[in-house]
Amino acid sequence: MDKFIPLSIPNFEGNEEKYVVDAIASTFVSTVGGYVSRMEKDLASFLKVDNVAVCQSGTSALHLSMVDAGVKSGDVVLVPPLTFIAAVNPVKYRFATPVFIDCDDSFCLDPIKLRSFCEEECEWDGEVLKYKGASVKALVVVHVFGNMADMESIMNTAEKYNIKVIEDATEALGTKYNEGKYKDKYAGTIGDYGCYSFNGNKIITTGGGGAVTARESATVDHIRFLSTQAKTDPHYYIHDEIGYNYRMTNLQAALGVAQMEELPEFIKRKQRNYELYKSAFDGFKYGKLMPFRDGTDSNKWFYSIEIDRDHIKASMREIITILEKDKIQTRAIWGLINEQKPYEGEGTYKLEKAPYYAERILNIPSSTQITEDEIRYVSDKIKTLLEELANE
Numbered sequence: 001m002d003k004f005i006p007l008s009i010p011n012f013e014g015n016e017e018k019y020v021v022d023a024i025a026s027t028f029v030s031t032v033g034g035y036v037s038r039m040e041k042d043l044a045s046f047l048k049v050d051n052v053a054v055c056q057s058g059t060s061a062l063h064l065s066m067v068d069a070g071v072k073s074g075d076v077v078l079v080p081p082l083t084f085i086a087a088v089n090p091v092k093y094r095f096a097t098p099v100f101i102d103c104d105d106s107f108c109l110d111p112i113k114l115r116s117f118c119e120e121e122c123e124w125d126g127e128v129l130k131y132k133g134a135s136v137k138a139l140v141v142v143h144v145f146g147n148m149a150d151m152e153s154i155m156n157t158a159e160k161y162n163i164k165v166i167e168d169a170t171e172a173l174g175t176k177y178n179e180g181k182y183k184d185k186y187a188g189t190i191g192d193y194g195c196y197s198f199n200g201n202k203i204i205t206t207g208g209g210g211a212v213t214a215r216e217s218a219t220v221d222h223i224r225f226l227s228t229q230a231k232t233d234p235h236y237y238i239h240d241e242i243g244y245n246y247r248m249t250n251l252q253a254a255l256g257v258a259q260m261e262e263l264p265e266f267i268k269r270k271q272r273n274y275e276l277y278k279s280a281f282d283g284f285k286y287g288k289l290m291p292f293r294d295g296t297d298s299n300k301w302f303y304s305i306e307i308d309r310d311h312i313k314a315s316m317r318e319i320i321t322i323l324e325k326d327k328i329q330t331r332a333i334w335g336l337i338n339e340q341k342p343y344e345g346e347g348t349y350k351l352e353k354a355p356y357y358a359e360r361i362l363n364i365p366s367s368t369q370i371t372e373d374e375i376r377y378v379s380d381k382i383k384t385l386l387e388e389l390a391n392e
């Protein structure tokens with residue numbers, strides 16, 4: 001291959017340039033403009049919800065959800081250890097206390113451990129769940145790599161113990177259940193809040209951007225209000241709450257409206273490419289392509305190989321560096337958040353799967369533009385390398 005094969009890059013095959021040029025020509029480049037409201041409508045209609053507020057990033061979407069949920073200093077928020085740190089940082093923005101609960105084999109929150117944490121480690125007075133005297137106010141559930149967490153079980157526990165559910169669906173736009181209680185429900189539309197990201201590596205991008213939906217339409221209105229500095233009066237500068245400058249701009253939204261037109265096609269390609277990798281890795285001994293949850297149609301945003309650590313001792317850095325020389329970009333799954341400096345000493349609960357997967361998962365190229373030949377090339381190179389490393 002002479003071509004470098006990137007991990008995950010944007011795809012602008014549609015009306016991106018046309019709409020962005022149009023936004024510039026209109027002079028509406030900031031947070032007011034037709035594309036901003038169109039982006040909100042397009043997202044709402046895709047997700048089959050009433051109301052969506054668009055904002056500057058997935059991180060700001062999570063932050064605004066936490067503000068609206070009333071998370072404050074001293075509260076406890078249950079969070080995942082194995083994901084992108086942006087899912088957890090907003091807890092610290094609120095001066096609240098994270099407690100890390102383990103994941104299951106989908107990399108998403110383990111519903112059984114969530115339940116046993118609430119039952120065995122906390123006290124329930126019929127209204128508030130308390131952990132070491134602090135209110136367990138919310139939980140952040142991340143739909144990792146386009147997977148879907150076990151929402152039925154998680155919602156049962158959250159409803160029983162009055163915990164607000166913030167879905168981090170930043171990686172899972174388009175993932176939905178195809179059976180069960182939440183059949184046809186999209187990731188991000190089941191809990192109290194659903195957050196999306198349109199960063200450059202996500203399934204669609206606005207350069208930087210995000211969105212929030214919520215169970216109650218009025219909640220989304222409140223979040224939109226908070227994102228525009230919480231100005232209460234149309235004529236005077238009157239503010240009854242602390243607001244943020246988090247609204248998406250019309251320039252970003254112009255890109256986003258074009259990307260929304262292509263989203264169904266992007267999902268199809270991700271799903272098809274996953275099947276190609278699946279046949280390539282079928283029966284391979286030293287690396288397993290991780291599945292997505294049964295009963296869901298996943299957007300299959302990101303693909304993961306579990307390295308056989310019984311036979312392969314090479315570090316992820318070694319593996320990634322060798323593949324780079326073959327012009328294949330791969331990456332290690334994240335480092336555990338509870339081990340990062342700002343989180344040292346925070347509470348954890350039964351972390352077993354998270355550290356297990358942290359040293360085993362390699363993410364492989366998953367862009368929508370990748371060709372069948374490239375997938376074959378990538379698969380062959382990775383398999384050959386892992387075989388060599390296993391026999392060392």
Ligand SMILES: *Cc1c(COP(=O)(O)O)cnc(C)c1O
Nearest residue numbers: 057058059084086087170197199
């Ligand atoms: C990308 C991502 C975010 C943050 O989104 P930004 O738009 O980059 O702020 C949050 N959580 C997870 C799991 C992500 O992958």
